[in-house]
Amino acid sequence: MNSPGDVLGLISRGDADTRAELARLTGMARSTVAQRVDTLIAYGIVEERDSGASTGGRPPRVLRLDTDDNCVLGVDLGATHSRVALMDVGGALLADREDPLHITEGPERVLGRIDERMHELVAAAERPLHAVKAIGIGVPGPVEFATGRPVNPPIMPGWHEYAVPEYFTARYPLDVLVDNDVNALALGEVRHGATAAGDLLFVKVGTGIGCGIIAGDRLHRGAQGSAGDIGHIRVPGSEAVQCRCGNTGCLEAVAGGAALAARLRAAGVAAADGRAVVELVDRGDPLAVRLVREAGRDIGDVLAGLVNFFNPEAIVVGGVLARAHEPLLAGVREAVYQRSLPLATHRLTVVPTATGEAGGALGAGRLAIDHVLDPAHVDTALAATPAAGATAAAR
Amino acid sequence: MNSPGDVLGLISRGDADTRAELARLTGMARSTVAQRVDTLIAYGIVEERDSGASTGGRPPRVLRLDTDDNCVLGVDLGATHSRVALMDVGGALLADREDPLHITEGPERVLGRIDERMHELVAAAERPLHAVKAIGIGVPGPVEFATGRPVNPPIMPGWHEYAVPEYFTARYPLDVLVDNDVNALALGEVRHGATAAGDLLFVKVGTGIGCGIIAGDRLHRGAQGSAGDIGHIRVPGSEAVQCRCGNTGCLEAVAGGAALAARLRAAGVAAADGRAVVELVDRGDPLAVRLVREAGRDIGDVLAGLVNFFNPEAIVVGGVLARAHEPLLAGVREAVYQRSLPLATHRLTVVPTATGEAGGALGAGRLAIDHVLDPAHVDTALAATPAAGATAAAR
Structure with a gap:
């Protein structure tokens, strides 16, 4: 608590930008604040500059991240x-x-x-x-x-x-x-996109289908880091479709870009991959539009269960197929609003990604x-640096 | 940072039990530490006692939660x-x-x-x-x-x-x-049970079916607080079963205790509710054992998708039907290990609850x-207390 890393957190989040502010927020003595700040400046992550706001006396010096060198x-x-x-x-x-x-x-x-x-x-x-x-x-x-x-x-x-x-x-x-x-x-969406939700699912529909999970403002990776692997959840009623994973009826085998392209080719329409499917949709090909809408419904069928389970604030859809987002999202919404519980869909938004390429x-x-900027990382790095080590160890 | 609430956190987690230790950990001046500690003692949540370890000099005084009065x-x-x-x-x-x-x-x-x-x-x-x-x-x-x-x-x-x-x-x-x-x-299980997993699903199988979610050591409630409502996720192949929610094929209508009792009654076996089903299983009734195992498989079919999505470390099964945990968990494991991805089931444990009634x-x-013990709650309460307010406001 109040290690140099914690002090960096206060500066990087914009909670404090002067030594006086740090002393007030942390209850630390001015000398201890000085020690922490000097350590961070020596480490090179923080810089201190004149604020320029001269009001006659000595202008207060302002602390901020050294973005030039980091x-x-x-x-x-x-x-x-x-x-x-x-x-x-x-x-x-x-x-x-x-x-x-x-x-x-x-x-x-x-x-x-x-x-x-x-x-x-x-x-x-x-x-x-x-x-x-x-x-x-x-x-x-x-x-x-x-x-x-x-x-x-x-x-x-x-x-x-x-x-x-x-x-x-x-x-x-x-x-x-x-x-x-x-x-x-998912992280790009909540930090740089239009949807800053604390509980969010980012569904990528490309050749395969995957999902990034934000739970309580943090990425949820799960016990083995495999969380979000929704491409092999079974779509009800699709048991006849064989998946490359060895199971049948997997979402990816039913609604992924590669599966849609294969179905178009089987109907005599040239389509190499998901990108080609989107081009067909853009040109108004009725079969392509229908297949993408059906894919949206199949994805929505799986998401309906996940919405009940996870109760996200927003579902954001990205990936190549999301470029055909009108029929895709229409299908997703149709299935989610039909199958999920009213309490869970009450304020749910289903939108295409806003971060683009x-x-x-x-x-x-x-x-x-x-x-x-992780406090624990900074403190560990400081402890391993001979010059700054003594200060860091003294926290 | 280093408010009285934060200081309480250090004491309640056992990170510090003397004023000297608090000063060392926080970098605060002894006088500031004294102010924080005195505030917490006046508020009544912390007490200070002689440690009893007399080594000639004055024995150090030890800080701890006042568990008698809280x-x-x-x-x-x-x-x-x-x-x-x-x-x-x-x-x-x-x-x-x-x-x-x-x-x-x-x-x-x-x-x-x-x-x-x-x-x-x-x-x-x-x-x-x-x-x-x-x-x-x-x-x-x-x-x-x-x-x-x-x-x-x-x-x-x-x-x-x-x-x-x-x-x-x-x-x-x-x-x-x-x-x-x-x-x-779910909270009882990770704090008082045998499974202290950071990512855990607690599945309660009673009259209905619900799930408590621990994500990254915290309860995940979702955007509207409805997370874990898995009783109305559709079970593949059960579209003919009508649920009281208006949809068909819901997990609860297929595998809940009330549904199993109704199916036993339809076969001429007296069973009022889930408790009666468990008694029949205990007496070795073959139809009841088969129905509970099938219910386990149906629950496992839904959990298989959630395991891919959430990648929990453990699934703990409780509720009335978990008293018949041998056939129930056998069915759950069968479906989960068949349908979930190997990476997600690699170290997954599926166990009955250990916290009992x-x-x-x-x-x-x-x-x-x-x-x-929440720091923010304590600080808010202190700010509202006239006697301690001045100190809390000074943080």
């Missing part, structure tokens, strides 16, 4: 693209870039490209490379969050148990957080920022 | 019984009592009986009545937690929007927390204790 990289890896965003720890986007990039090329090549982008973006934003303190990465598959290793990711050959963080930590003095892409999307990268960047 | 009442209201437990704020059970009590008698009579029990229990435990600082009550129906009012509770005629807290707050200077009974059961009352008592 940045993060947010990385969104998809099946066939990547987006990399450079942000400062205040959350401002400094530069970003999207590229085609096939995740099937394997971790060494893909992460090598991300490494190149990092150099380009810091150069473009005129920041030194050592200002990048952490990298957050969202990947399209299950991840053991504690170690940052993908676990049997179906569409990422070569990535199983690959030590993603070590690729960067062996080269640079920074930390790396790896998470499932839908978790990054950059949501995943911004959310991944937020993972990294939350880590850099 | 108690709570935990109340578990069922359809046909009540259990009332008197606990101190350290969590120790001082006295408890179970009675037959029909919730259909309405709030005035039921709460009147709870009031009588409170007087009897404090007398039995030799505590003054004013030592009871809060009452936690679990009720068998949906509740708006913020106001403590039941919302359209199906088996509680006369309770809709009844102001339960006001019944007591009009008579005594204490606070009242009202919650759904399964939330109390008292779980609901102990959990309701924990709701009250958490409220009494």
Whole structure:
């Protein structure tokens, strides 16, 4: 309590911006406040400047995050693209870039490209490379969050148990957080989107279907970090549909982008993937519109049970298929409002994502920022720094 | 930060038990620590005693919760019984009592009986009545937690929007927390049972079926407080079964105790309710055993989806039907392990509750204790107390 990390929390949340304010809020002696603040300044995360508000006397000096020297990289890896965003720890986007990039090329090549982008973006934003303190990465598959290793990711050959963080930590003095892409999307939505709900589900409908869960303002990852894996929940009445997982009737096999494209092809309509399905919907193809609406109903059937169970404030729908959000959301709403309990749907909103293409990268960047500003992380880092160690240990 | 409430947190969690320890942990000046501690002692929640460890010099004085003068009442209201437990704020059970009590008698009579029990229990435990600082009550129906009012509770005629807290707050200077009974059961399980999981589902299988959710060590109530209402999630393949809610195929209509008893009666076996079903299972009635196992499978079918979504560490099964836990849990496990993803079931445990009959009352008592020791609550109460107000305002 009132460690340097806690003091950083007060400054970064905007609760205090002067030494006097910190003393008032914490009850600490001025000398103790000075010790904590000096430690944070020496560590480089906080800076103190003249406020400029000269009223005759000596102007008060103002404390704030040193955003010039503390940045993060947010990385969104998809099946066939990547987006990399450079942000400062205040959350401002400094530069970003999207590229085609096939995740099937394997971790060494893909992460090598991300490494190149990092150099380009810091150069473009005129920041030194050592200002990048952490990298957050969202990947399209299950991840053991504690170690940052993908676990049997179906569409990422070569990535199983690959030590993603070590690729960067062996080269640079920074930390790396790896998470499932839908978790990054959910975080991006509540921090950079239009829906700042405390209990929210972000449903990504792409080739597969996944869900990021915000419970009580925090990401809910579950006991093994696999929470939100809704693509293999059974859709009532779809037992005849075989899924690649070995079970039948899974949501993903019924309503995912790949399943819809296959059904269009079976009807003689050319459609390679979910993107093609959306293009058909945009052109008004009646079969495509009907299939997307049905997919929305099937997704809604599964969400109806989850709404009863979890009672979210909002459901946000993203992913490639959400670009056809009119028929998709009509179907989702239809099933949810029919099957869920009135108390749970009373104030529920079902909306398309508002973060656009950059949501995943911004959310991944937020993972990294939350880590850099985490009081426990800062205190641990200070305890390991000889110069600042004595002060940190004395807390 | 470091308000009197925060200092109470350090003492109640056992992080600090002397003024010197508080000064070391918080960085506050000794005089500020003294101010905070004296405020808490004057408020009556903390006491300071000689440690007794005399080593020649003056023995250090030890701070601890004043458990003699700070108690709570935990109340578990069922359809046909009540259990009332008197606990101190350290969590120790001082006295408890179970009675037959029909919730259909309405709030005035039921709460009147709870009031009588409170007087009897404090007398039995030799505590003054004013030592009871809060009452936690679990009720068998949906509740708006913020106001403590039941919302359209199906088996509680006369309770809709009844102001339960006001019944007591009009008579005594204490606070009242009202919650759904399964939330109390979930809290009782993680604090007093055998399963201290951070992510846990407590499934109560009685006449109806409900679920208490612990997410990241906290109760998850959802946006409208209706989270965990799994009794009306659709069971695949049961669309022909009509539910009293107006929908078809609801879990409760398929696998609840009332549904099983009705099915036994239809087969010519006398069974009034879930309790009778359990007695038949205990006597080895083959139809009853088969129906309970099938009910377990149906519950497991719904839980399989929730396991994928929520990734709990443990599922704990309670309620009347859990007394027949061998066939019930066999059915649940069968369906969950067949339908859920391997990563999510890898370390999942499915067990019967370990808190026994008292779980609901102990959990309701924990709701009250958490409220009494909540830093924000203590600081608010202090600010409203003229004597201590000046100190609290100075934080």
